[in-house]
Amino acid sequence: MSFILLIFLMPVLDILRYDSATKELIIFGQVWSLGLKEGFYADPSASGAFHIALQFFLKAILPWLAILLIFPLLGYLTGRLFCGWLCPEGTLFELADYLTLKLTGRRSLYSKSPNDPDTGKFGKLIYGALAFASAIIIPLLGGIALTGYFVAPKTIWNQIINWNFTLGVKAGIIGISIYMLTTSIFVRHTLCKFVCAAGLMQMLFGWISPLSLRLKMDIAKGKDCTDCKECEKACFMNVIPRKNKRDISCVNCGACIAACNKELGKGRGLFHYSIGEKCTAPQENCKNLTGISPYHLQKEQEGVKIKAL
Numbered sequence: 001m002s003f004i005l006l007i008f009l010m011p012v013l014d015i016l017r018y019d020s021a022t023k024e025l026i027i028f029g030q031v032w033s034l035g036l037k038e039g040f041y042a043d044p045s046a047s048g049a050f051h052i053a054l055q056f057f058l059k060a061i062l063p064w065l066a067i068l069l070i071f072p073l074l075g076y077l078t079g080r081l082f083c084g085w086l087c088p089e090g091t092l093f094e095l096a097d098y099l100t101l102k103l104t105g106r107r108s109l110y111s112k113s114p115n116d117p118d119t120g121k122f123g124k125l126i127y128g129a130l131a132f133a134s135a136i137i138i139p140l141l142g143g144i145a146l147t148g149y150f151v152a153p154k155t156i157w158n159q160i161i162n163w164n165f166t167l168g169v170k171a172g173i174i175g176i177s178i179y180m181l182t183t184s185i186f187v188r189h190t191l192c193k194f195v196c197a198a199g200l201m202q203m204l205f206g207w208i209s210p211l212s213l214r215l216k217m218d219i220a221k222g223k224d225c226t227d228c229k230e231c232e233k234a235c236f237m238n239v240i241p242r243k244n245k246r247d248i249s250c251v252n253c254g255a256c257i258a259a260c261n262k263e264l265g266k267g268r269g270l271f272h273y274s275i276g277e278k279c280t281a282p283q284e285n286c287k288n289l290t291g292i293s294p295y296h297l298q299k300e301q302e303g304v305k306i307k308a309l
């Protein structure tokens, strides 16, 4: 929530915005320019050309490279932690999941299996009203706040107060609102899995990294598993943590850790975070099993035939 607030407030506080009226990029209250004097293109000398190339590299290419490096670096160190904890769009999708769960008993509009309906008739009315309000207020607020990255927020609010919009502001607010509304109703985390470039970069670099943050399972505790499936129900990325296989969709949100600890008691759950290949449980407890959960393995050894995961 704090990160969303920061994203919404950055243009208002002049931390970062492009002013399409003055054609200026503003960073921390200062106009970011190439630092070239007027008439620089009239200087035909080699030193003049070198100066222009250097300024262009330092003020345009280098900052972009630094920005583009953020997500690979995050992925290398933390896997998809950003997606699980900071992404504003992910938060919006989680809210949509939460309200859908409260209203229909299922987290996703497309899933058939229930995820714990835990609200009575009266609760449904409240959640229905909340869903309706969220579907209007959040996309509109998002539209206004994000349009502020291209049009001065003061100008936008003046236009809202006077109800007199320029085409750019109208298009920005309506376009962003429609995008937020439709993705949060129909697409949700499918976008995180298959479309988002930031997510894909973290996924790729987290996967190849020998030291990124990962979810691990202590297979020695597998016998304690009650097969409650709370870990699966909690995972909005549809990972089955008990499979104990590295899954590129895992965003290190920790929901399965909390769900299992709730079921088995604090600190007794099967899952934990680890850095790289290391494991906070004894190393042999974290060896990957291929496609079979400790629970099922245990049951198989006991001769009980149960449906495989």
Ligand code: SF4
Pocket: 084, 215, 234, 235, 236, 237, 238, 239, 240, 241, 249, 250, 251, 252, 253, 254, 255, 256, 257
């Ligand atoms: S497997 Fe666990 S940590 Fe990973 S996304 Fe699912 S709930 Fe979050």
Ligand code: SF4
Pocket: 224, 225, 226, 227, 228, 229, 230, 231, 232, 242, 259, 260, 261, 263, 264, 269, 270, 295
């Ligand atoms: S791993 Fe934990 S949360 Fe998942 S089914 Fe077993 S006991 Fe339940």
